[in-house]
């Protein structure tokens with residue numbers, strides 16, 4: 001694991017040197033300042049911004065789900081429980097928030113080189129961890145529409161199809177569900193045939209902007225498709241402010257991480273790599289030092 005990290009950090013330094021002259025992309029939080037004519041309060045990451053009555057009403061109107069604790073435990077969504085078991089995720093959450101505050105990031109993609117590295121698991125853990133900070137409003141959108149697993153992972157049994165919102169067929173609240181008053185999920189029960197077209201369309205981006213105006217999230221986490229399995233993610237990343245790459249120990253190769261990181265860096269800001277499924281990690285969860 002250490003050799004993998006060293007090799008990656010050398011590769012990263014080389015890329016950073018090469019990119020030193022390039023300017024960073026504006027964040028969605030900065031971009032949304034241009035939308036202030038919409039009459040909705042602009043939210044900055046960091047929360048505690050007062051919300052309009054419309055936003056408060058939109059959150060209140062969402063249906064609620066009650067997570068099944070046994071399921072969450074089995075699926076390693078431990079940040080739901082807080083306390084010691086949540087500690088590794090709380091650290092990840094805090095680093096993410098620091099980066100978001102420092103850079104004005106709001107839209108964060110969680111991706112991996114190949115399937116089954118643990119993207120959805122990490123997304124769900126970050127989501128529940130962030131939501132324990134009650135001043136934040138957090139949206140989680142499942143855009144891994146070829147293999148939508150987030151709903152099963154957290155125990156959303158409703159027949160949601162957020163893809164229909166992205167396609168403009170139905171309003172957001174028809175396919176969103178909340179946990180408490182500051183965390184909402186837009187998930188998919190079944191796969192979509194046209195995920196690539198949807199994700200690359202200007203129309204879907206407009207739909208997400210509508211959702212953001214309606215719910216004024218401080219953070220939007222996108223549970224994204226894997227980088228190397230299709231062009232779904234790479235065509236969507238420029239809409240995000242930053243991405244986290246999840247690599248699975250003993251499954252992901254250095255080359256796969258390197259190629260994925262390079263692609264991510266060409267489209268958005270790279271927050272860091274999370275090494276998941278580390279067999280000999282310190283904690284009981286099984287993910288090793290993530291680094292940012």
Ligand SMILES: Nc1ncnc2c1ncn2[C@@H]1O[C@H](COP(=O)(O)OP(=O)(O)O)[C@@H](O)[C@H]1O
Pocket residue numbers: 075076112114115116117118119120121122149276277278285286287
């Ligand atoms: N830290 C971990 N240790 C062991 N297994 C894990 C870990 N994180 C996730 N898994 C398992 O790996 C599988 C894939 O995880 P998932 O989050 O669905 O990945 P992805 O969203 O990247 O496809 C699931 O069966 C999940 O329970």
Ligand SMILES: [Mg+2]
Pocket residue numbers: 119120121144147149150223
């Ligand atoms: Mg997944």
